[in-house]
Amino acid sequence: MAKKTIPDWVYQCLDQYGNCACGRNLTKKLGKDGLIQELEANGYPCELEILSDATDEEYPKDGTYIVVSKNREILLDSDDTENEEDY
Secondary structure, three states: OOOOOOOHHHHHHHHHHOEEEOOHHHHHHHOHHHHHHHHHHOOOOEEEEEEOOOOOOOOOOOOEEEEEEOOHHHHHHHHHHHHHHHO
């Protein structure tokens, strides 16, 4: 297992919601590629989305930094199946 520098709450959000607003500080500390590589090494393949009006900054201060699980579609499909069974 890779060295763990990503806080547990990020993994909990990914497990529960399939995405997590991980923040600028964590993203800048690990680097965009480092964040994604560490998540993948720990079994969480993700993509990073940075939502911001600033297009000329690598790590915009006003940005929202979201990691989205590549397995999110699988999670959503399983939720739909569970909900159908309730009816």
